[in-house]
Amino acid sequence: MHAQLKPQLSIYHVDTQLKRPVYLPYYPAVYPGEICGSWLSRIKFHNTLGIWNSVLASLGIFQELRFRVFDLHQPPVALSLVLHYLGTTLHDAMASMSTVPYSRTFDAATPSRRHHLPRFCSLCIADDIESHGEPYWHTEHQLPNVLVCRLHAVLLRDRCPACDKILATKNKFLVEPLTHNCICGADLRALPRRKISTTHKLYALSEISYHALSEKGGSLDLRQIIAFLLKKTKSAQGLHQLLQHVWGRHPEVEIFWSTDHALTNMRASDIAAALVALGLKYDEAIGKITSPATHGYLTQGEKRRNKMPATLDDAKRSMCDFSERFPGKRLAMNKVAYEYLLIHDLDWLNRVFPSERPRRLPSIHSDRQSIHSTIQRCAESGKPHFITTYPEHIRAQIRDSAWLDAYRAKAKKKSGPKDETYEEKSQSRVSELIEAIRLSETLSTRPRKITTRTLSWRLWNAEP
Template identity: 25%
Template sequence: MINFLPELYENELFYSVIARYRTKCGMVSGRALIEDLFGRYIVITSSNFPLYIKDFIRNLPPSSKIAEKEIIEKHTTFRFYTSFLSGEKTKLIYQTMEDGRNGSKLNIEQRLGFGGSKVRQLSYLRYCPVCYQEDLETLGESYWRTNHQIIGVFYCSKHHVLLKESSVLSTGTGIDFICADERVCNAELLEDKYPCTIKSLNLKYTHNAEVLLNGNFPRKELSYIIDYYIDRLRERRLASKNGSLYMKDLQERFMHFYPKQYLEMMQSSVDPDSPSNWLRLFVRHNNRNRSPLRHLLFLQFLGVEIDDLFENKKVIGKKSVQVQYNPTFDIQKRRKKWLQLIAENPNANRSQLKEKGKGLHTWIYRYDRDWYNKVTPKAALGKKKSAVIDWDKRDEECLRLAKEAVEIILHREGKPIRITPSSIRNTLGLGSWFHNKKLVRTQRYLKEVKEDIDEFRIRKIKWAIDEIIENNGVLTPYKVQLYAGFGGSNKVIRKLILIELDRM
């Protein structure tokens, strides 16, 4: 059991509390620290999504009033990352962090949308140098703040200075509990080279991110959120009345609102020429993962406050439009003409009738489809099912044919061709069914008779030698090689030719 726990500062990351506890206790062993805190050894792989919080609470002194809910909701990034998830998914992630059940860092990250997303988590803990200095002056120590670890946040919302990245890992198997002290932090400000536009945009983003982090909004289904976006786009004339998106205009407006440099910083560059860029897919109904970073970017683009999305009660989204056709012809007359067409073409199927009475068919099919289906003959039945194949008999016949084909190949005039299953089949002019496994004896024969590459080369060389002799040519290794079609530089072929010439 833990004898004491340092005071939890406002907005302090749970990881930071453990790090300060370790320092105050003077614990060197990381394993001993974990066993002391959780009553057993567990592997810690994330500062943002700690697991087994319930075990930690059980291990606190009896007088402690700290509860799992306080740790998860006020000292982790849980609320930020689950804000745009359904209630069911949010509950699953909460339970996983609480008791580790069905839990792993990987499972949590997949449910949060990190799996397959190009928006990556931060690798190292960050801090504000001004906050760090103020902490030392007022508290005598500093700590890691939860809001500084939110993805996409570049500025401290309090001091409007750039956050600094420490050397302390925030995720991965190499996590250790290190305090925000002089070993890894300092009060030197980073030079801010970003344009004022980017700073202003990011401070607004940071404000919205902290609203999510500190709020407790009702969870909405993804389909509701997408419909909400479509409604707002319709108001801005970036979608039609029925909810169809004017994607080209939307992309142009979005890329005009956000500088290219800023979108790159936010891991959200848009390629307007790509049909699968993230913005195109973001405002469509699909099950793709969506990072809260991109939700906030889109809401900021729409000029919508966070509260409006979550407190809104009704959405419309995309509306289905039904076109009511009004027939301009007398239905009885059209029916009579169609029946007459059928009578004049008693053997015609539907496709043929459609071709013969194009306009008439279109009208009847659109306005009187039930009647059309009753009176119009269906397509003729397919061919009669083939009789069951006697594979033994076919095997015997194919084996005979294969043997004949081999003889044909061996005694054909002209340059020899290699004996292979394919050359046998091509000689017979048969289809790919000739290689069917049910033709057992035929397939065995094809394997046995298949000509080894060197055997074929020798047969080809012998043929070339015979041809040159018959034509009273000068017999040399080089001429044999060229006549056989092997080219003049193949040394392997040259050796085979010399062997055959020595045997003469």
């Protein structure tokens, strides 16, 4: 228990300090493996709705949280205030009370929204009541495509099997706390459950997903994961066929990636499903993904894509290889080979990749003007620029290298002492604003809110 922990208020929300602080009579601890929405719903339940609403009101939160907060992939801004009041931070909550670490382990895109209802295990409910006196929603049960409880090898549920009522009903800010009694009178602990063999692929998917959620050693490199999968399946089409062959008979397992999209768009659940389809355990998969053999396969492919082609045939091979490895990606993303073919063999591009519709080749004069204006614009703004990756710069390397070398030499001579960088200026301004907020707190009459005008007045001692 953390009964001695006093709620804290943020200096960044001065208006909340005008109200009288509200303290919780009961502060429940976070249970092992509990998801954030479950913890918050228990706090609300044990302290009554009236006290919970008073806490939100004391934080200046009224209508902002009229939607479900369960997992933390896209947390509302106001949630940071609530967590800070409860003595923790959004960063810590995301690390220990959400499915976010699962996506980060695979260095994959975070899903924009939930695709399933909260799930529970009836045997875990019984264990939780025996250990803690009450059940709760488990984080690992909410992982995408996790349909089996790893501890008890039974199918997870999202509703009462007796009356088909969904247990995680939406209630403004939070879902309802998990309970063992349904409103129909059924005891969820005693209802029939479907056992799953530990050799079943659905169980293996739950196990590998749990280990990814629990990973503390840092995330993998998505490029290495893709290189490993391509090495095993020979091509993106081969990977797609493998996923369809293994998981096509399980429509409840959602595979979001297809050959219409780039491999870099694979979600963590797609990667986990692919590793299980290859018959790999988590530790075995990690070892192979990070092995020197996979790294060599990755760098070999990168060199083929980024190296300036020596001949026209080299450029064509690079483009065909890119198209096979990354179906769905625009060919122009294979920048060097694409620009080389745009200059030297546009007819081949149109013939072999008719759906790409290659753009019209700009003139040399146009590319020179574009390079000059881009460098000037970046120099004036103080922002860093990486013009070497721009198409016009690549084309100049191919067909106008003498001018490009002369322009670089001339620009280098003109460059004087560097001014303060954009990042340094930004950090300086942030420090000044924080100081202005701190000074505003010392006023005898604190403002209801801090605006840019009041910040300016406090910082520069000028009338707003």
